[in-house]
Amino acid sequence: MNGRKAQAARNDELILRAARAVFTGDPGAPVAAVAERAGVGISALYRRYPSKEALLQKLCGDGLKVYIEVAERALADDGDPWEAFAGYLRGIVDADVHSLTIKLAGSFTPTEELFRDSARASELAVAAHQRAVAAGVLRPDVTVADVALLFELMASIRLGDEERTAQLRHRYLTLTMDALRVPPAHGDLPGPPPQDAELTARWVPSS
Template identity: 30%
Template sequence: MTDGIRMRADARRNRDQLIAAARTLFAEIGPDVPMEEIARRAGCGIGTLYRRFPDRASLIRAVGLDNLQRILVAARAAAAEETDPWQALRRVVRLSLDLRLSMRLSVSADEAPESFHRDPAAAAARREILDLLDELVGAAQRQGSLRTDVGAGDVLGMVIMTIRPLPGFDEDHRDLLTERCLGLVLDALGTGGGEALPGRPLGLADVFPFAAG
């Protein structure tokens, strides 16, 4: 391995370690955790951190994008590995637990940049996740496993309301309650009965205008 290749490999490893440390600390403490603590957890010097990420906003962008891409990879795997679209949809819905970090970064950090929402890579990842969700909803309905009076917008809206962090909630029971609520949402989405819903099924563009683009 040449010196140049080794240096690039070291730089990539440092960047990955910093993102992993920041992701963990953002989830544990919040996006205002001291940058020095992130560097310490990553096993890097503070100078290395600032060479890779010149400010907190750039680190938040990197962690948010990394989180979206991880969810996308797992969602692709669920769609490819499951022959039953309803089971694939259930797996994708449960991946929404990982969305909590992105939501926390977007709503609670002073430095959470609006540019993250317009970032082309982040937008492409969100678009593919939404398209995959839409396809699975349609396939599960055609199969007869998912009730027909809901749309992908209903599914995503219910999931986001379920995983949205509640201020002052007991942290020790938050994850368990969220998982239990997601289980109830999935049961309600099945074709096992229940009251008819008011109005028409909501599509992604009805609930999230950016999904129309």
């Protein structure tokens, strides 16, 4: 890239990194807070993202693409079934895409591309789950929706700096994975699993 394009790419990376930090901390924060954190002028931000909604759409779109990449990589793993599924869990936790779900669901209108990528991510999540159950390594009373909320529980862990937060998330993910494996240490799980409608309804903006 020439100098101008390279600078634009650097600015875009700074803006997206700043936007993620700002909006996962405070979804109601103004766009000006993103520009300030990124160290770019507000005009430079608006040239790339004409509105806060466009910026939120981009953040969540990028998150879905990472989810898809991690899930596809796990499904391509023909090795040990449990390790393949565990790699999928670890990869999603490392990507931290569910921090966006926790904070931003229902705060903007999803685009058609977001709906398509969301459908693809859901297909892959189901495929990874079904393969683990069929292999006899994942307890069958755990649903795809259960795993989705477990990802959100991991994303809610924030303590200290990024390194400490990542360390703790993997600590509790490891404890959680012990509960997911067959044979289970306990009997039937209390209460029914979350329903798809309950999870998707959060993305409908409130009137």
